[in-house]
Amino acid sequence: MAPPDSPRWPLATELSGTENGKRTTDALPATYHYHEKAGKRAVGDPAEDTLAFLQRELSLGGLAGLMKHLWFAGAERPAMPLHSYVAMGREIVVLDRMDMHLLWANDGRLFVKPVPRFLLSPDFCQSNLQCPDGCTCGDPPANACRGVPRKVALGFLYTYACLISSETDFHVANEKRLLPRREDDQPIEWARWKTLARELLRMHEHDPGALHPRFRRAELRLSRLNTISRLTSIPLFNPYFRGRYNYGSLFRDNLAWMATTTVFVAVVLTAMQVGLATERLRGDATFQQASYGFTVFAILGPMGAFALVILYALFHLVKDLPSLLGARRKRTATGRAVSSAEPKTPA
Numbered sequence: 001m002a003p004p005d006s007p008r009w010p011l012a013t014e015l016s017g018t019e020n021g022k023r024t025t026d027a028l029p030a031t032y033h034y035h036e037k038a039g040k041r042a043v044g045d046p047a048e049d050t051l052a053f054l055q056r057e058l059s060l061g062g063l064a065g066l067m068k069h070l071w072f073a074g075a076e077r078p079a080m081p082l083h084s085y086v087a088m089g090r091e092i093v094v095l096d097r098m099d100m101h102l103l104w105a106n107d108g109r110l111f112v113k114p115v116p117r118f119l120l121s122p123d124f125c126q127s128n129l130q131c132p133d134g135c136t137c138g139d140p141p142a143n144a145c146r147g148v149p150r151k152v153a154l155g156f157l158y159t160y161a162c163l164i165s166s167e168t169d170f171h172v173a174n175e176k177r178l179l180p181r182r183e184d185d186q187p188i189e190w191a192r193w194k195t196l197a198r199e200l201l202r203m204h205e206h207d208p209g210a211l212h213p214r215f216r217r218a219e220l221r222l223s224r225l226n227t228i229s230r231l232t233s234i235p236l237f238n239p240y241f242r243g244r245y246n247y248g249s250l251f252r253d254n255l256a257w258m259a260t261t262t263v264f265v266a267v268v269l270t271a272m273q274v275g276l277a278t279e280r281l282r283g284d285a286t287f288q289q290a291s292y293g294f295t296v297f298a299i300l301g302p303m304g305a306f307a308l309v310i311l312y313a314l315f316h317l318v319k320d321l322p323s324l325l326g327a328r329r330k331r332t333a334t335g336r337a338v339s340s341a342e343p344k345t346p347a
């Protein structure tokens with residue numbers, strides 16, 4: 001029996017061309033950034049190797065390894081309409097990373113990846129996100145398999161069908177530049193978006209397996225993802241997303257909760273002191289024991305917490321040291337090469 005033909009791109013609505021649908025340039029971005037290896041960033045031309053670009057652009061990054069723990073970071077539910085997030089006081093932050101799409105931080109930021117232009121072109125997706133005929137989409141996938149990037153693309157577009165449900169959401173999305181504009185720099189038409197969103201909804205109803213399971217949970221809480229990552233990733237204690245870039249903010253963030261806890265401990269200690277002054281509790285052995293335990297905790301707890309923060313900072317300093325020294329060595333070598341190449345000016 002011949003292997004089954006791979007499924008065609010399920011969406012037909014073209015959105016990002018000019019009014020008559022004609023395109024004058026490719027739908028890809030100008031350049032794209034990626035990591036060649038840990039800590040080494042590079043810039044590539046997406047038109048040169050479209051497959052490599054798509055694999056990076058549609059990669060879930062570190063999230064793929066945390067899939068079975070995602071229940072801790074967010075409930076299974078579709079994304080809310082975009083205007084609701086604004087009403088809740090969430091600050092929509094545009095971040096062009098698939099692994100950060102719909103992650104929200106405790107300070108109210110909601111990271112949203114804008115829709116890339118190429119995903120709104122069915123012709124492009126049909127030719128670039130289609131497995132070759134007979135592909136079994138095994139695990140690990142074959143080189144030519146497009147199964148995972150295709151599922152990520154469809155799941156991602158489905159979140160937008162949920163995010164932009166009314167004209168109000170459509171207006172917010174255009175204002176935040178979450179949707180690409182047409183090639184003549186006009187916003188895409190609401191009527192066309194409506195058709196695409198309904199197409200996506202039907203696809204989700206009839207074939208939920210076509211979407212990547214990451215998108216079953218729309219929003220994910222970043223602080224919980226960081227906790228999961230610290231406990232499960234190798235090396236340990238690596239957060240999912242490092243939002244701070246200096247040690248000052250690390251201490252500031254941690255001092256805030258330490259100060260709150262200290263106030264609470266002080267209130268409990270005062271209450272215990274008053275309790276010990278009363279006739280009834282002075283002779284109570286259990287209360288005496290509890291007071292003793294809590295007093296020891298009140299002395300050692302804050303010191304222990306502060307020591308942990310210092311150890312955490314030291315751990316990161318030691319971890320970052322090789323790359324910092326490497327960069328310094330490189331700079332010194334470049335500096336020497338430049339100064340030896342400079343012509344000597346007569347004194």
Ligand SMILES: [Zn+2]
Pocket residue numbers: 131132135136137138144145146147
């Ligand atoms: Zn495949």
